[in-house]
Amino acid sequence: MGWVQGDADSRQEAIEDVLRNAFSNFIEKREVDVIVFSSMTAFDLANAIVNHPLILKSLLAACNIAARAVERDLSIKNLDTYNPRLSEDQIKVIAGYIKPFLPSYLEIPTLSRIDRVAFIDKEIRKVKGRWEKKILESLNRFGMLQFRKRMFVAEGEQFELDAASPESGGVKVGIDIKRIEARRDIHKRCDEIVNKADKVKSSFPGSKFGVVVYYPFIEEHINIQNRLRSDNIDGIVFASETKESIEHAVRLLLSTLGVSKK
DNA sequence: TCTCCCTGGAGGTATTTCTC
């Protein structure tokens, strides 16, 4: 915080000024419940969290602190910020940690809104994660092999395949399933795919490796294909969110890999 | 100065493995 304190203070002042100017015709004074953090100690804050764990997410989010930072800085692992299960001692440590990040006060509607935004973001991520399952279901429906997510070992390290067959032992067919929602992510995702293909083929030279990609910029599919051009990748297909698109892509990939159901 | 390409960190979820 010390590194950026001055710049942050200046920006906060500027933002408050510009908000008042920008919305001068729409600003009203309202009476709302306000939590005065400056009047409480870290111990008071800890007591509140102990008695009402549900408040933790909004407090953390207001400080832009998530579970990863809590683990990194406080060595408290596997914190579910939305439904925390913590000891009193752990909560005291967290309260002491976030207290300096909290403003002197915050309105309750503001805090609840912050929680809502974070919750919606989490739920959307959850829904997007289900796309992979749809691909897996289609693979098992149209393929002559049974696919499932599984681990494999390459060069002494463990890696994961989104869909593979068989479920244990040597991999015969491995499939990477990737969503690329932003253009700027194609490098990172393509690198991951090529690396995964290399690992699979290094351990199972006789295996087939395919990729199912969600990339909504159709005119740039050729770009992805060029980036994924590799002797270790035997098939690349694109699918969207729809059932028809998923089924078409999966059938095409299975056919390319020579494992589609007769 | 702007845009594109690339990299890496931070937010998150889901699955597998470990431990009791």
Next chain:
DNA sequence: GAGAAATACCTCCAGGGAGA
């Protein structure tokens, strides 16, 4: 077998370097 811990991955964001 259940919960905890570890692992892998997805999405978003910010910043640096190169070239137009």
